[in-house]
Amino acid sequence: MTPAPTRTPDHLTLALPKGRILEEALVLLARAGLPLTMPEKSRALRHEFPGITLLELRNQDVPVYVDLGVADVGIVGKDVLIESGRAVYEPVDLRFAACRLSLIREIGASGTIGRVGTKYPRAARAYLNAQGIPAEIVKLSGNIELAALTGLADAVVDLVQTGGTLRANNLEEVDVLFESSARLVVNRAALKLRRERLRPLIERLRELVAADQLV
């Protein structure tokens, strides 16, 4: 790990999730004027750029780092943000990594929903309560669709991007909980203390996203 150098008062610490969002986020932030490049493949988890420290995290950890103020700014999917329950500012919808969190069942299933498998227990609980469905929730870690196919659960709540996996497995979306996409999240104090740096960044990102939508 690279040692943390001495920092100027307007130094920014940026939390990004590993993987696909990282690449798109870096491209967008670089277009918005931040001096960032894709870090070379290495085992480093922290990367230093002029005036910016980049932390590479698991996506569920991005809201934690930003809420507790270890990072000033982050980029994370709305799905993860809702599930985290963290009180961070989310001033820009960056529109990429679009997907939706849906209630999914085997095609034709019509029995009552007694048990729901999901990676999103908080969002699933809120949805089921709002719908008045008194179902048990089973927290799972991956290949959630299998729960509906094997009878572990009567339905699952999971992300849908193209729907390809559902079609291939005889599953269908019964309802959409919410639409998700990547969001810029900002620590509540950092937005105020570093507003000279963050406000222009927010403005620039909004302009870029709006321009991209027109293409």
Place this chain on the structure above:
Amino acid sequence: MSSPARSAPRSAVQHSSARAAAIPEGTRDVLPPEWAQREHLRARLVEVFGAWGYRGVELPALEYASANHPQDARAFKLIDSGGQVLALRSEFTTAMGRLVQSRFPAGPFPLRLQYGGRLWLRALTSELGRLREFYQVGVELIGVATPQADAELLHLAAAALRAVGVSAQLEVGYPGFVDAVLEDAGLHGEARDALHDAIDRKSGADVDLLARRGGLSAEVTRTLHALTDLYGGPDVLDTAQALAQGERARDAVAHLRTVAGLYSGPLLFDLGVSRRYGYYTGITFRAYADGLNQPVLGGGRYALEGGLPGAGFAVGLERLTGVLAPTLPPEPEVVLALDLAGAALARAAGLTAELAWTDDRAELHAFCMARGIKRMVQGETFTAVDGAEA
């Protein structure tokens, strides 16, 4: 030298006492030197509050549980011997309201009181990296609701933080402003609540979503977006004034201008703050310390039970101690006194003197090395501990 218990195999000790050594999640032991640092800061704050006329009161940590309590859902509950449900104190303001109503029904107002003590929250805030048992000191200015009273609290907050060496920036909000703007836009019920939440998170995307769902006009949607960007320096008040249609919203901006004028120091504003808008009846404020992404002080204006106006703020001592520990003066040197005369001499010189408990010089020397004591004193003579770094 060491007792048999201490020389027992470590793994065996850990196994048999694992349960006894554990403390509940979200609680912590406060050890030296943190305890002394915290006491030092507490004493400084209490002194400043006292000099401004805020007299101290102590409140019971046990309260009757009540569904009307703002933290009821998050408070620890206990069952009393008579079957009543008790709650561990989860915030001070409600308890202060109860105290004022029963002990100072006729004031005289304004009534200035300060408090300090621990609070407990059952909710899994430890999951958020926050404690479930924590220590706050704070003040309440009760019975008056003038701009002067609001400005006094801002002045006192700044003075208290200056006294402990924090260079803080105060930020003022007014949750009722957001509510008034939403009311003027014709929003009610659940839609209004959801927008409060979206605006407080400065989530333009959620504002758009709710606006589409509620069929709001482009103009109203623009106004809601403007609320999410309503933070920064004093120019925020000009933007807010332009947004304010109805009397409530205009009054809020006028009140803030008066308070800012009376405060006269630099202030930040965030008129998009709308957390607990039903609870706060006027301004809210926070203090941010440079380089720290968490507020060190927070407060606001509310109505106490019984309808009296109140306002105040609280400081979390854990966070403040964490921020300030590196800046605090070191504790006085500790010396080992071999007799009472030596101890008296050392203490008179401002040192801390621990008394020798045995004549065994080897044991005393070993203790000094382990405890980091560099000097012994006997009678009028200080001697360096052999092998201790000067």
